[in-house]
Amino acid sequence: MLTVDFANVTEARIGPDQGLDLERELRAHTPPLEQALEALWARHRDPDMPLGWIAVPEDTETARAALRYREANPWVTDVVVLGIGGSALGAQAVHAALGDRRVALHFVDNVEPEPVLHLLGSLNPRTTLVNVISKSGTTAETMAAFLVFRKWLEDALGAEWRRHVAVTTDPKKGVLRPYAARHGLTAFSIPPTVGGRFSVLTPVGLVPLAFAGVDLEGLLAGARKANETAAAPVAENLPAQTALVQYLYYRRGKPISVLMPYSTRMRLVPDWFVQLHAESLGKAESKTGSRVHVGPTPLKAVGTTDQHAQVQLYREGPFDKLVVFVRLERPTTDLELPAVEGLEALDYLFGKRLFELLTAEAKATAHALAKARRPNYTIQLEQLDAYHLGWLLQHLMWQTAILGELLGVNAFDQPGVELGKQYTYALMGRAGFEALAEELKAEGVV
């Protein structure tokens, strides 16, 4: 089960100035929430411009294809994923949480040379598979990394290099698709109707995660459960309720939204969420074209670790944050704390279990924030497995989509990233960007 404990956003717990009367707010906002949900479900049904991410969890064939691909390549000891943003963050988050480490996954999501050279020096090309992933098929960082790894493979393996590359890209767009066709490379398609930051359950995530030994069917089953909750009436609709709480606090002067899972294994889920939230909701224009410049700022944290790094700010700093905890109800395994002679001052820990301490710290931190009138709520997962992680990821996608509707922005584009790309092409001397290069030079950017 995935449940949400909203106690620490209620007036009863954090006072009328910082708390919500959630029942009243849900009643008052039922019409806009119902409109948001209907708009999104209608987009799901719209054959011309469907929201592909809603249908993705129904597609179990792709998961089976990814597993077949893994089974057909038992020689793989290392998978190098070349991708960035939505083409890497989802797989990184799920791999960190559930990967079995039998096959090593390496993510090249930046172009700093030293780590790339270090990775190249550590790999055996004979047992390495390179999965280059790009929805647009043109992202400079991913393409640059592919140029390096493509030559590295051919230098080591000759014509055999082809067997060591899998391409995941748009069915038609970009440079990778024709290149894969020309060389007969294994290629997977990213559905054109699924945006990059919503694509973790497409081949973008499923192919690397098949090699990571993750239960792909479980991920999809959990995501289908999230879809089910998003089809419920508002009073039982968890994605609508968390979206409403996010919206209300954003509108009430809390522009920062923290995601803090109490789990080292889930430490990269906030990284994935930051892109989902920031790129979907950080927009200059509303859907009606007015200049709004909206968007809650997502902040990543992990418990208990960031109790010792960020909670000071959360508890005593500005009243500008909503903190969302994710807590597991039970561990998959545990560890008893031994009594140690000479350390009797620690006897409150003797014989206890690590998960008991983790849970106590999560509850203590949430309550300490509430006592300081800092709103926070806790998403509770029964345990950390593929089903519950798939549920959480799809829940957060729904939450973000509903929040986009409430904010009146298009949550499914990212126009703000284009100018930086154009400038990069100009600075790199790309043909067709000469005038822009001159403009940059005149502005002192060379």
Ligand SMILES: O=P(O)(O)OC[C@H]1O[C@H](O)[C@H](O)[C@@H](O)[C@@H]1O
């Ligand atoms: O998958 P790609 O087309 O290579 O894009 C990778 C990323 O870069 C783009 O600039 C967008 O900001 C992201 O939404 C996207 O996930």
